[in-house]
Amino acid sequence: MHKNLINGQWLDGAAVSRNINPSDTRDLIGEYAQADAAQADLAIAAATAAFPAWSLSTPQQRFDILDAVGSEILARRAELGDLLAREEGKTLPEAIGEVVRAGNIFKFFAGEALRPGGESLPSVRPGVGVEITREAVGVVGLITPWNFPIAIPAWKIAPALAWGNCIVFKPADLVPGSAWALAEILSRSGLPAGVFNLVMGRGSVVGEKLLNDPRIAAVSFTGSVATGQKVAAACVARMAKFQLEMGGKNPMVVLDDADLGVAVNAAVNSGFFSTGQRCTASSRLIVTDGIHDRFVAAMVEKMKTLKVDDARKAGTDIGPVVDASQLGQDIDYLGIAQAEGGRLAHGGARLEHNADGAPGFYLTPALITDTTPEMRINREEVFGPVVSVIRARDYEHALALANDTPFGLAAGIATTSLKHATHFKRHSQAGMVMVNLPTAGVDYHVPFGGRKGSSYGPREQGRYAAEFYTTVKTAYTQA
Numbered sequence: 001m002h003k004n005l006i007n008g009q010w011l012d013g014a015a016v017s018r019n020i021n022p023s024d025t026r027d028l029i030g031e032y033a034q035a036d037a038a039q040a041d042l043a044i045a046a047a048t049a050a051f052p053a054w055s056l057s058t059p060q061q062r063f064d065i066l067d068a069v070g071s072e073i074l075a076r077r078a079e080l081g082d083l084l085a086r087e088e089g090k091t092l093p094e095a096i097g098e099v100v101r102a103g104n105i106f107k108f109f110a111g112e113a114l115r116p117g118g119e120s121l122p123s124v125r126p127g128v129g130v131e132i133t134r135e136a137v138g139v140v141g142l143i144t145p146w147n148f149p150i151a152i153p154a155w156k157i158a159p160a161l162a163w164g165n166c167i168v169f170k171p172a173d174l175v176p177g178s179a180w181a182l183a184e185i186l187s188r189s190g191l192p193a194g195v196f197n198l199v200m201g202r203g204s205v206v207g208e209k210l211l212n213d214p215r216i217a218a219v220s221f222t223g224s225v226a227t228g229q230k231v232a233a234a235c236v237a238r239m240a241k242f243q244l245e246m247g248g249k250n251p252m253v254v255l256d257d258a259d260l261g262v263a264v265n266a267a268v269n270s271g272f273f274s275t276g277q278r279c280t281a282s283s284r285l286i287v288t289d290g291i292h293d294r295f296v297a298a299m300v301e302k303m304k305t306l307k308v309d310d311a312r313k314a315g316t317d318i319g320p321v322v323d324a325s326q327l328g329q330d331i332d333y334l335g336i337a338q339a340e341g342g343r344l345a346h347g348g349a350r351l352e353h354n355a356d357g358a359p360g361f362y363l364t365p366a367l368i369t370d371t372t373p374e375m376r377i378n379r380e381e382v383f384g385p386v387v388s389v390i391r392a393r394d395y396e397h398a399l400a401l402a403n404d405t406p407f408g409l410a411a412g413i414a415t416t417s418l419k420h421a422t423h424f425k426r427h428s429q430a431g432m433v434m435v436n437l438p439t440a441g442v443d444y445h446v447p448f449g450g451r452k453g454s455s456y457g458p459r460e461q462g463r464y465a466a467e468f469y470t471t472v473k474t475a476y477t478q479a
């Protein structure tokens with residue numbers, strides 16, 4: 001039984017959840033405690049009590065802890081990657097890559113703990129000095145989704161600790177294993193009791209407790225738009241700080257002058273890898289007339305070579321969908337897209353078993369052509385290996401289609417034209433723009449986030465994370 005970490009103690013929950021391997025649903029990874037609201041309350045109380053001392057801890061103390069956590073994650077990349085692939089279903093190389101990213105994030109924020117910065121200015125009044133400093137916000141509630149079970153927790157936990165905040169962390173129900181492993185590392189890192197608390201449990205119970213408790217000063221949330229709206233409403237009602245990272249319907253524009261191989265590789269990678277379960281996945285391919293048919297044909301040829309199988313098996317390109325409910329959603333959207341006039345050019349087959357006969361949530365990657373911008377497949381996030389193609393007349397039309405979405409997380413363009421690449425970088429209404437690269441797959445030391453319905457509040461990651469995890473103080477001194 002994997003327990004919750006509250007005030008430095010491992011505590012049983014009020015209930016138990018079973019962590020199942022989506023590549024082989026007979027494989028029980030482990031049992032995990034599920035906290036109730038009373039236990040979340042204990043965690044909030046512990047974090048509140050720990051805050052005064054931790055917020056005044058030295059930069060050296062925070063550096064040492066974060067650096068050591070990063071080192072342990074990196075040293076255990078193979079084992080933690082195996083656990084991640086087993087519980088979430090991304091392939092082993094992808095999972096190990098995510099673990100490495102988490103380790104690097106802790107190392108990055110270890111360094112940030114040493115350089116919080118600040119400004120010293122003369123006042124406009126004689127004899128007065130002004131100092132601008134950053135202070136910890138307080139107790140932060142961190143709520144994460146299932147699709148990056150260790151990287152997203154890392155990119156919230158590491159900056160929160162680096163700048164002196166205390167944490168109550170609620171991971172997604174589907175992937176408690178990576179969250180628990182990370183918490184176990186943190187529990188041995190030298191953090192004082194109560195600074196970091198793990199509270200696994202239901203969103204409607206533990207999550208809502210974090211949203212509504214006045215001792216939680218700020219909530220960082222990554223997940224769906226529907227839940228994000230609840231987070232926003234609850235936080236606004238009590239004037240708590242919050243930040244939301246939500247869904248995407250990310251376009252990739254392919255222009256006539258694109259290098260076909262580069263375009264296909266970028267589209268296949270960001271459309272289908274990690275089973276399409278990435279908020280930055282390219283789910284809309286917007287392709288100009290002159291290359292459209294060649295591009296679709298090359299996509300289908302490439303897709304035929306992709307092996308859908310057990311996430312941890314060597315040679316697997318695409319693992320299973322995360323669970324039955326997400327698989328059902330993916331299949332529903334395949335039906336909706338075809339009912340609205342889209343053509344299934346390739347894939348979309350439900351495989352009940354993998355190559356070894358194990359039962360799992362397998363779906364072959366699907367490409368739907370002949371779609372138009374108003375179709376639901378082009379407006380709503382599917383969050384699976386399902387990609388649509390929209391035909392565009394020219395660059396200007398493609399840009400307009402790319403921006404015609406309620407989302408604005410990432411956008412890509414495949415082109416050999418400097419003029420169009422430069423124009424697209426400036427005029428794409430997305431937080432992150434990629435030229436001749438997949439829309440998914442970003443660096444760990446630079447800001448991450450979007451616009452419009454994809455994000456709300458300050459950016460995560462890199463030095464920009466300070467905007468959320470610190471509050472600015474302006475102090476005046478008469479000399």
Ligand code: NAD
Nearest residue numbers: 144145146171172203204207208223224227245246247279
């Ligand atoms: P989700 O919204 O269902 O759940 C996210 C988290 O919120 C989970 O921990 C869940 O338990 C919790 N939660 C659920 N109801 C709650 C409530 N009422 N109050 C408080 N917490 C609650 O999302 P998911 O299915 O886990 O993740 C998939 C979504 O995440 C997709 O939409 C994807 O695009 C998005 N995502 C976004 C980013 C990004 O950075 N923009 C990154 C990864 C995933």
